[in-house]
Amino acid sequence: MKISGKIVDLHKRKIYTGEISFMGGTITAIKEVESAPDLFIMPGLTDAHVHIESSMVTPSQFAVAAVRHGTVAVVSDPHEIANVMGVEGINFMLDNAASVPVKFSFGAPSCVPATSFESSGAVIGPEEVRKLLLDKRINYLAEMMNFPGVIYGDEVVTAKLKIAHNAGVVIDGHAPGLTGGDLVKYAAAGISTDHECSTIEEALEKISLGMNILIREGSAAKNLNALASLLESHPDRVMLCSDDLHPEMLERGHINLLVARLVNKEYDLFNILRAASVNAAVHYSLGSGLLRVGDKADFIVVDDPGSMKVMQTWIDGIMVFDGSRTLFDAGIVSKINKFNCNHILTDEIEVKNGGATMRVITAQNGELLTGSVIVETGNEPLVHSRPDEDILKIVVKERYNDAPPSIGFIRGFRLKQGAMATSVAHDSHNIIAVGVSDEDIVKAVNMVVDAGGGMAVVSEQDSELLPLPVAGIMSDMPVSAIAESYLRLTEAVKRQGSSLDAPFMTLSFMALLVIPELKLSDKGLFDGKSFRFVPLFAE
Amino acid sequence: MKISGKIVDLHKRKIYTGEISFMGGTITAIKEVESAPDLFIMPGLTDAHVHIESSMVTPSQFAVAAVRHGTVAVVSDPHEIANVMGVEGINFMLDNAASVPVKFSFGAPSCVPATSFESSGAVIGPEEVRKLLLDKRINYLAEMMNFPGVIYGDEVVTAKLKIAHNAGVVIDGHAPGLTGGDLVKYAAAGISTDHECSTIEEALEKISLGMNILIREGSAAKNLNALASLLESHPDRVMLCSDDLHPEMLERGHINLLVARLVNKEYDLFNILRAASVNAAVHYSLGSGLLRVGDKADFIVVDDPGSMKVMQTWIDGIMVFDGSRTLFDAGIVSKINKFNCNHILTDEIEVKNGGATMRVITAQNGELLTGSVIVETGNEPLVHSRPDEDILKIVVKERYNDAPPSIGFIRGFRLKQGAMATSVAHDSHNIIAVGVSDEDIVKAVNMVVDAGGGMAVVSEQDSELLPLPVAGIMSDMPVSAIAESYLRLTEAVKRQGSSLDAPFMTLSFMALLVIPELKLSDKGLFDGKSFRFVPLFAE
16 A cells, blocks of 8 residues: 655654555555645544543544544543442453554553542452553553652552553643652652643643643633743643543544644644654554555555644555544444442432531532632521522432432522433542532432433423433444534523523533532532532521 | 583584583673583573473472472473363463563463363353563463364464464474375474474474474473484474473473483584573573573582583573482462362262273373273163173262263273272363272262362272362372372372273273273264264163
8 A cells, every 4th residue: 555645754744745554453664755735644633531421432433533543542440430330340441441443551540449539330459450451452551640649659559650650651640730749759659751731830840850740621620821932942842731621622623623723823744743742652562554565554644734624534555544434433332331339319319408607619610629618508408409599409319329319509590490410420430410400410310310320401491411321421322423412401591591601511520520629429518729628508 | 600511512513521600590701711510501491382280289389399409490381271161270380380480481372272172161262362472471372282273274273373373473383193295294393393293204204394303201201212313314403392291200300301211322512502402492492591692590510421410500590400409499389179069979870881881991000092992781770890801990089160071981090999080181181080989989079079179089998189279170289299299109009900001091091081992081982083972871
């Protein structure tokens, strides 16, 4: 096979009219030629860190969508499904990913469960990590979020790090804002990446300690503008990643859109593409081709680096996207789930007035952080949602066992009617719901229960469901279908009064205890600053 | 670190006075020098195919003994423990082997159980093979003994081969005497080795079809003399292996003794050492060092190629044997076993006279093959051992469930008194015993039962036991101790009248149904030619 065009050579740092020959999946020759089509041929793109579950589809459906945007390799941490289903869930991801040509490299999740203050579906201890790292498809220890545990030498954390060192694998980091002596200890533990930097100073300090920086631009966090200058100062120490990419964003683009943005910011094309391919391939030993003789024939054909519209994607010498269609399919999924709870009842979420004031969570648009306010409870025997004051009831129902729901109140969702519920709720993925009337909350939660997971919106007129039957957090439908459904549900919530840009995403972080200030676990209201449960009623 | 001596360079095919520098486990430089000690430095040796269980010790104890003989890498098929304990047993071997520096490469056993005519402890189906091949420590599909299954496209065999192809691993063969069109089909299935050749013609036919030949010289089969000329005719297509190496032989030497024998036969030293190191390292991707810059610093220091007395063994740049002591230890073993049977009783092994004649197995010294004779049963109501005619009772007791023993008669052991029993009995490793009096047979079997596996000798005066508590086929004691105990038991059997060279080995093959003619399974007397059970009484 031969293909010709304007070859973007990241090694010699030049673009020339050339022809690539390949056979049996491997590049056998690259030479300059007189003339060729006016299209750019460059290495395929790599997402250096993504939780596929956040796209609400299986790895194979993720791949079907991602090759449309020129992605050929993906470094993935199956952290979400591991919280739901442990090793069984991870094996599902591995097997499913193996059915498509995209080159997935999976990590062994290092922090499951995230805290002991919530009910998760599984525990990944040192022995599980050791066994996972023996699997040929698992090639690194995934983001070590428990940085206090690293710094203070927590026994379990230390054991996991030692296992990773003995296995000779890369250890990924996650240390937002960590600095000074603590950061020195963290880097000295052999943790070689971070994707949580939000300022250039933070990134430079981490680089100075030998870490590599993954510039993240996804659905939840956006650091590209803040960190882009690293492409000039440290071109061999940066990679690009999305971390979390919701289906409607994955439908529109992937790493290619970041490349185009950086090109339009006039960064050096070779540095950009090294960050988008070479650096991750080297750091994670991905085996993805980089357009050298002897490399795997993994490359993409694009119209122009400034648009990064992908005309063709090739993996192992086989065309997998032809400019209009993906040329492989996502296959059949043997569904797996862990959903062991019954319906909730309205009297289970009644709140008896137990004090003059109560703690209310305050959510902010696009933020994982929350605040907390104290409001008066009034004189009624029961405390209800007060939509006129934007104080709504929020409920978390454990899904792994049939325990009573926990209940709180939240400000920021601004629903005037109805309710919404989702089983995508970081990190334990219990069911979380917010709403105006108890009846609608119960209805929304029970729709999710009946579906074995999903997202639901209930209004006076109508109700709508996005089923997520794979572990209660993913679908086996194409990204396009899930994106459409997800957007429709989001619009429904907005019609009910919410002014949040992504109300389901905001809701999904309201049970994420590690990010303060006030959150709701299935076990009760949690103060993330003092790291302890607090009562609903303040006095 | 530096070491100097007469460097045996297998790549340039020369021996020169030189110095090797290494750091961090890797060779950084090799250069000629003026003078150096009068010792030979060569790549460490590899056993290209061995069932470690046959040495009756754990992999770590095997390693402690083998490095004394210059072995640095071992390609091992955990077939025996897989028959006893399945995947759990294989994982034990992997974990135990990982605790020592010798470079073990394990295969996924392809034929467990060996037949459906006996009770084994486990089944390794295609799905188990698939999962095993995902383990980073399992790098090939082990010997495909079911060659009829390959040739006739048996569904399970075909599934296992396909899984191995998809995993991109080497497939090992085992096809004694296979020739012509059947061999063409066998090789065409992608099976790339054979260690069962006993004639040069057989080996050359297999080589002509692309297969590699492992020249085997072990405790059970000895093909070195017959096949040595392959070192001249096909130096890149041969490796050396032991297949099965009993403890007393491993105590004396390993691949080094084969090298010395071949040197004394005046074969080319470079070809001999390529067969003993390079060829296996390449074929099985062992990663063992071959004395090139950039290779792992795995090498040995020997006094002379004609004696192959090993003065030092180095693995990954660390000295592991200093000429007198092994410098690592075998560690603590968490014992595993599968032994679920009770004592047998004398009346369970009584044989009521059921016909005028009966079938008697005839064992031959050093042979896996047996014959069959018809003898008269006499007029007594019970049939007993008749030591004067060398017709002894033989008993197989299943150890995985508590089933009644099966009983037959055998000629060839020549015991004049007492009994012997062993739980090393290929391939299912039930308990097999032979003896003169029922009381002594029962006593010997029950000693093995009480020990959870082992070998026992019972005589009128005395009894002796070699306990094999690890899966009932191995010990965690050093090879030297097991060798001594094994030789003592063998001598005891010889004092009781046996003229067999290795009576326990011969006994261990009397339940190996796939090798004809007449054998005894735990389910009854088995005719290996017609592949069916036959009654004890012939008429």
